[in-house]
Amino acid sequence: MAPTFLATSDYSKLSNKEKHKLRKPVVEKMRRDRINNCIEQLKVMLEKEFHQQDPNTKLEKADILEMTVVFLKQQLQLQVSAPLKAHHDGYAQCWRETMTFLSANSKLDMALQHLNHCQETQRAQKDLHVSPVNLQSSQVSVKQEMNTSRAVWRPW
Incomplete structure (x- = not known):
């Protein structure tokens, strides 16, 4: 009508x-x-x-709408995954820097402990005139302390 x-x-x-x-x-x-x-x-x-999908076809309205939905889903997925990847990369970098810092400080602390312990041992030898047998046993205990203090703390 x-x-x-x-x-x-x-x-x-x-x-x-x-x-x-x-x-x-x-x-x-x-x-x-x-x-x-x-x-x-x-x-x-x-x-x-x-x-890109099919260059020679005549697109119907339904095809255009379907392909638009697929395209938008892909774009949204990329937008969601990009910040997640950036977060993961930042976290990994922070973790590496932390481990480097802790390892360097642990080595420095161990070296200082070792030097302090050696100085104390030398003072004790001078003050007490330690016999060679006692000196060897104290050196063994120093080595054992060094081995136990060398372990770097790891959270896992």
Whole structure:
């Protein structure tokens, strides 16, 4: 049924139901035009993506919408994974730097402990005139202490 044009005086005499019947086809056509316009804009914006998939096919509206959904899902997945990768890389770098720092400080602490222990042993030898047997046993205990203190603390 094609819309008919009425004079304004005739239109005002119509009931609400009759007015609705006259407006409905016009409103429906405007809605379809908006949908078609948006689908055409999607097609133009994502034309490069569509040609990668199948360059020689004529795309229907449903195809354009489906391919747009797939494309948007891919883009969202990339946006989600990029910060996650950056977080992981930053965490790994921080961990490496922490382990380097702790290892360097542990080695320095062990060296200082060893030097202090050697100085104490020498003082004890001078002060007490330690016999060679006692000296050997104290050196063995120093080596055992060094071996136990060398272990670097690791959280795992």
